[in-house]
Amino acid sequence: MLQGVPDIENSEALTERQQAVLDAALRLLVEEGDHLTMTAVARRASCSKETLYKWFGDRDGLLTATVQWQASKVRVASVDGKGLDLASLTASLERFASDWLKVISSDTSIALNRVAVGHAGSGKDNLGAVVLENGRFALAKRLKPVLEAGRHAGLLEFADAETAFRTFFGLVGRDVQIRLLLGDRLELTEAAIGGDAIRATHQFLALFGAKNGPQGF
Amino acid sequence: MLQGVPDIENSEALTERQQAVLDAALRLLVEEGDHLTMTAVARRASCSKETLYKWFGDRDGLLTATVQWQASKVRVASVDGKGLDLASLTASLERFASDWLKVISSDTSIALNRVAVGHAGSGKDNLGAVVLENGRFALAKRLKPVLEAGRHAGLLEFADAETAFRTFFGLVGRDVQIRLLLGDRLELTEAAIGGDAIRATHQFLALFGAKNGPQGF
DNA sequence: GCCGAACCGTAACGTACGGTACGGCAGGTC
DNA sequence: GACCTGCCGTACCGTACGTTACGGTTCGGC
Numbered sequence: 001m002l003q004g005v006p007d008i009e010n011s012e013a014l015t016e017r018q019q020a021v022l023d024a025a026l027r028l029l030v031e032e033g034d035h036l037t038m039t040a041v042a043r044r045a046s047c048s049k050e051t052l053y054k055w056f057g058d059r060d061g062l063l064t065a066t067v068q069w070q071a072s073k074v075r076v077a078s079v080d081g082k083g084l085d086l087a088s089l090t091a092s093l094e095r096f097a098s099d100w101l102k103v104i105s106s107d108t109s110i111a112l113n114r115v116a117v118g119h120a121g122s123g124k125d126n127l128g129a130v131v132l133e134n135g136r137f138a139l140a141k142r143l144k145p146v147l148e149a150g151r152h153a154g155l156l157e158f159a160d161a162e163t164a165f166r167t168f169f170g171l172v173g174r175d176v177q178i179r180l181l182l183g184d185r186l187e188l189t190e191a192a193i194g195g196d197a198i199r200a201t202h203q204f205l206a207l208f209g210a211k212n213g214p215q216g217f
Numbered sequence: 218m219l220q221g222v223p224d225i226e227n228s229e230a231l232t233e234r235q236q237a238v239l240d241a242a243l244r245l246l247v248e249e250g251d252h253l254t255m256t257a258v259a260r261r262a263s264c265s266k267e268t269l270y271k272w273f274g275d276r277d278g279l280l281t282a283t284v285q286w287q288a289s290k291v292r293v294a295s296v297d298g299k300g301l302d303l304a305s306l307t308a309s310l311e312r313f314a315s316d317w318l319k320v321i322s323s324d325t326s327i328a329l330n331r332v333a334v335g336h337a338g339s340g341k342d343n344l345g346a347v348v349l350e351n352g353r354f355a356l357a358k359r360l361k362p363v364l365e366a367g368r369h370a371g372l373l374e375f376a377d378a379e380t381a382f383r384t385f386f387g388l389v390g391r392d393v394q395i396r397l398l399l400g401d402r403l404e405l406t407e408a409a410i411g412g413d414a415i416r417a418t419h420q421f422l423a424l425f426g427a428k429n430g431p432q433g434f
Numbered sequence: 435g436c437c438g439a440a441c442c443g444t445a446a447c448g449t450a451c452g453g454t455a456c457g458g459c460a461g462g463t464c
Numbered sequence: 465g466a467c468c469t470g471c472c473g474t475a476c477c478g479t480a481c482g483t484t485a486c487g488g489t490t491c492g493g494c
Contacts, residue, residue, distance in 0.1 A: 017471095033338025037451060048472045049453080059452065111338065113399070118335035120400030121250025121328065128400035136392055166391045167420065174387035175353055178394055182330070183337030183345035203384065207420055234441095254481060265442045266483080276482065 014069070018055060021045040022069040025062060030111040034118050038062070060125045067112055067127055071134035074103065084153045090201055092146050097172040097197035100139060104177045105188040109135075113181055140165050157210045164208055171200040231286070235272060238262040239286040242279060247328040251335050255279070277342045284329055284344055288351035291320065301370045307418055309363050314389040314414035317356060321394045322405040326352075330398055357382050374427045381425055388417040 024045035028036045038059060042049045056062040103109050120128035147164055150156035158164040179186050241262035245253045259266045273279040320326050330348060337345035364381055367373035375381040396403050
């Protein structure tokens, strides 16, 4: 499915200065897309190209490090399934939906996904795998326990958590991500995101909510 | 939202030879991604670079022409809403879902979307708009009349056809397109696509199907 | 048979950019 | 103070590729 992504704690062995350089690269990536040049990064970060090459090997290495650096910043707290009732489950799902929509509509995510998609064609690096691992798959990893807890509490009914998750993913994201990636100006206000999160959660519960209430009541 | 895409009938003024050249470019695009060079296209199409530049202006022009050429080939027959009952509506929806999944999982679509996404960052051309217009928006244009007909026949209930369509889109596509674009190897067999189409249609009808049957029965 | 247009193949040009080399400077160590 | 290390700034090299130029060939029209 996916070639393995090395699970290196990537904040490890990154000095403050190196993080600053990666932040500069990230800003440049957002501004210029894959057009960024090593010279531009060096200038923006006030460092020499020699240093860039010493630290990151080559252009792909810099790109990969940048993507991983950003990924390491968006780790979100998990939700625990303690004391789950319908209200808290609903709130959790809405929270996940809203967070996810905010992420995929952010300039940073769009830029990163664009670069990764572009690189996925010519398999030099595995940027696509990195993005996928820290995006879609990370989301699944955090959401599935909640779904399982919901099922265990008798609030949800589904055979396969993966399938249920993918439906939730589709209900939340719909055409948003592909439209944004393709350059469609899709203004997602805070309010619109909130509304979409509620709608998606509603629809998900309509499809997977236990028909007879929790514990068969 | 989208900058206007010229609605030129793009098969117009394309000689047989030019179409052959664009086909060559398309094959190369699928094989090499955005890495294709003018030299490679000329060699593959057995034509001179001078001719490429005369016909298409520059590299971006060639890319745009290629994308439009492919787009003009995938026009699918519409479905009419005559004599609609639940069975035929279901069949239509499943058909749309299945066709769409086949499209987005095809090598050609993946390659085209990758290129368009890559170009959407630096707004030189409007490849993204072309792809959107012939993909997601064309699908909406063909599906909405069916949804409206379904509502008119009392089979569906929804306030806004656009919203209903986007939900259907999400239920069908889920995470498939982004995963494929990011390089995830997602084997979509004919059978899997058929199953997904049925599932998505089922879920859509569960959400938007009229609760009391057609005509209020 | 001759002309011009269209086109092929290829050589040539200019530039952008990845990658390398090197001189200079600051700060730490002995 | 001598020296080393790490880094900045910049000049430089090689190459890939978009774009142009040009000689040679085919072909329809007269």
